[in-house]
Amino acid sequence: MATTYDELIDQVQRPARYAGGELHSIVKDWEGPGAPEVRVALAYPDLYDLGMSNLGLGILYDIVNRREDALAERVFSPWTDFEDLLRANGEPLRSLETRHALHEFDLLGISLSYEVCFTNVLNLLDLGGIPIHAADRAEDDPIIVAGGSAALEPEPMAPFFDAFALGEGEELIDELVDFVRDWKRAGRGSRTELHRALAALDGVYVPSLYEATYDADGYLDGTRPVDDAAPDRITRRVMQVLPPPLTKPIVPFMEVVHDRAAIEIQRGCTQGCRFCQAGMIYRPTRERSVEEVVEAAGELLANTGYHELSLMSLSTTDHRDIVPMVHALMDAYGDRGLRIGLPSTRVDSFSVEVADAVARGKKHTLTLAPEAGSQRLRNTINKLVTEEDLLNAAEHAFSNGWTSIKMYFMVGQPTETDFDVEEIVRIASEVKAIGKRHQGGRARVRVSTSNFIPKAHTPYQWLAQCDAETLRRRHRILREGCKRAGVQFTWEDPEKSLLEAVLSRGDRRVAEVIETAWRMGAKFDAWSEHHDWSIWERAFAEHGLDPADYAYRHRDLWEPLPWDHVDSATTKAFLRGEWMRTLNEEITLDCKRDPCNVCGHQDINGECTHKISELVTMHRTGDTTKHDRTVAVAERVGAPLTLV
Ligand code: SF4
Structure with missing residues (x-):
């Protein structure tokens, strides 16, 4: 007798990852009178343990299931034990709620929050019985839509999605469900008609309606519409006011990352x-x-x-x-x-006071993120905290009963030198000394580093990533220095960061590399035990592409970028200005407390329109508040004084 899906689940390491049935999970009828017209699967391309900790997924699940005309179910990447069983038994990947195969849904929304999960997306589609290329899908295949922050640099995944929903999901999900409902009621249509109709939705990018062209040297010439249904640029959607918070989330049976x-x-x-x-x-x-x-x-x-x-x-x-x-x-x-x-605290005594208030006696580890060791580097990246802030925070914490401080730093940042990294060791040693003074041998200090990845839609989107050899040298400086100081040190694999850098700023040609790497066995690249850089090297070589061209090349400030047709609302002019201010070690104030910096969001957000009006009034009336505040903060952090 054939093995059932549930019997396969029983054979894996952690059946609760696939079983469903948790408190507040919602099961709706698929057939019969009153059954919802639109069936949505929400997928997270990593393990249940991580996906169930994603607040966005829970919010979308709640919004869709509140509708009478729609249902939403969940699916996560199966770990290798379950995937092996599925493939060996010819079983498709099914949803947790009703065990329907992914290809049976109308809409499959996949969260793209982390680029190194891209091969997991292909695996999900393949296991779900869905052609991985949008061009190969038939009329009755599900519509595959990406969301999440990595959807804002969509080109490396362009051939695999019917559409990318750009911006905040709560703004778009109802419109997408309405679209699918109306599309079904109208009797569907060809995939081309579907794509043209999807492109009419604000904030929806349909990659099949665009073409990327390259110049004679192989550099991107531009990504332009090839269909008059497609706009030149797609602006991401933004909520003006936050919707009510989710108060009935699914409660997992097993321990998840954020339990x-x-x-x-x-x-x-x-x-x-x-x-x-x-x-x-x-x-x-x-x-x-x-x-x-x-x-x-x-x-x-x-x-x-x-x-x-x-x-x-x-x-x-x-x-x-x-x-x-x-x-x-x-x-x-x-x-x-x-x-x-x-989850995140500013580096200052105020934040420690807040942490004190919430701890109420149960104090263990306080987490701070100074990001850089030297004041010069902190100023260039606009992390406007001083060493005094950090040491005061440590003094306050250790003297008030905290026994452990964890500090996040980033290695390989623009303009960084070995000296900046040595400064991390010096600061960590000072924090450790403060800890010892108050907590003796119980004091623990941990330096946790990530590697800098230049990301799209930031002032550093044009920059070369720090090469792996330099990263390794700086990790060595930190490892040896932290050991001498009795400070714990953790770091990230430079090769994994290289992969993330390539996937974060890739063009459409990188899609072929992703597919080849997946066919060669790449998946779960975010997991050290699975990441294998040699697979990616072979995949790049097979397509005649060099990962260094994507990761280690400084782009010209005016050259076309693969995400230029995606309007994040933050303008290139603002980002270029911020890069120039980096080079000049100039600071930019936080517009929440200080005047507007005209970053571009004034075009889509009412609150910003108000702030920019204030700024205009300031200039008109000769009000020097912004200048004075900038001077005051620049003096505090020791940055050059600038006229703004
Ligand atoms: S207030 Fe100004 S700087 Fe701040 S987000 Fe709005 S437009 Fe940007």
């Missing part, structure tokens, strides 16, 4: 760290009120049974009301055992 309740208290960040893609595209900041967060937290904790609540944001302690919010939450739910997690 706790989560509320997004703020979206966006305008601190302006120049390497940070999220900070450059998720603008302006949009905050939830204390009242909204406290009310939602009550529902969330009651609905899930969690005691730990994560206050999510790119920079949580930048929320204007973070202190009253934390106190209000603890006052309301502290006696029920609430513990609050702050």
Whole structure:
């Protein structure tokens, strides 16, 4: 007798990854009167353990399932044990909720949040019984749509998707579901007609309607529409006001990466760290009120049974009301055992005070992200914290009972020298000395580094990545220095960073490399035990492409880029200016507290329109607030004084 899908699930390492049936998962009828017209599968191209920690996936699942005319189910990349069983038994990959194969859905939305997951996308499609190339799909195949931040540099994945939904998913998901419903009601049509109709939706990029051309030297000449249904540029969609938070998320049976309740208290960040893609595209900041967060937290904790609540944001302690919010939450739910997690904290004593308030006695590891060791480098990347801020934060933390500090730094940043890296060791040693003074032998300090990856839509999108040999030398400096100082040190594999750099700024030709690498066995490249750079080297060679051309080449500031037809709303003029300010070691203030920097979002966001009007008034009336503030901050961080 043939083995059933559920029997296969029983044979794997962690059946809960594929079984479904968790609290708040939603199962709707597929057939019969009242069955929803639109069937959506939401896929995360990595393990359940990671995908279930993705707040965006849960939000979209909730939005679609609130509709009577649609259902949403989930699917994640199977780990190799399950994939082997599926392939050996000729079984397709199925959804967790109703065990329908992926090819049976109308719409398959795939989250692209990390470029090194690209081969997993091809694996998902293949296992789900869907042709991997959009051009090979038939009328009744699902519509495959990508979302997430990596969809903003779509070209390396262009042949595999019918469309890319650019921007914030809550803005677009209902329009896409409406589109699919109407498309089905109208009796569908050819794939070409489908693509032309999809291109009419704001914020939807349909790659089959565009062509990339190259000059005689092989450099990109441009990516232009070849169909009059396609606009020249596609602008990403942005929510003006955050929708209500998710208060009934699915509660996994097994431990996942973020095993706790989560509320997004703020979206966006305008601190302006120049390497940070999220900070450059998720603008302006949009905050939830204390009242909204406290009310939602009550529902969330009651609905899930969690005691730990994560206050999510790119920079949580930048929320204007973070202190009253934390106190209000603890006052309301502290006696029920609430513990609050702050995923990201600013480097200053204020943030440690906030961390103190949430810890209420249970203090262990405090995480800070100075990003660079020297003040010069911090100024160039616009991370406007001083060594004094950092040492004060360490002093405050260790003297108030914290026993461990973890510090994030980035290695290989633009203009970095070995001296800047040696400064990381010096600072870590000083933090360790402070720890010893207050906590004796219990004090722990950890330096955790990532490698700088130049990303699209940032001021560093034109720059060469630091080469692997230099990264290895700087890792050695850190390893030896941290060892001498009694500081733990962790680092990232330079080759994996090279792959990420190529995939982050690739053109359409890289798609062939991705497909070849996948056929050669590349998958789960984010996982060290699976990443094999030699596969990618062979795949690049097979297509006559050199990864160094993508990763290690400085682009001219005016040369066409593979993502030029994608309008993130942050203008190239602003990004070029920020790169020039990097070279001049000039700083840019955070527009949340200071005047607007005219980054481009004024064209699509009402709040920004207001801020830019203020700026115009300032100039008209001779108000020097912006200049004075810039001078004051520049003096504090020791940056050159500039007229702005
Ligand atoms: S337009 Fe101005 S206010 Fe809006 S995000 Fe950009 S710099 Fe900030």
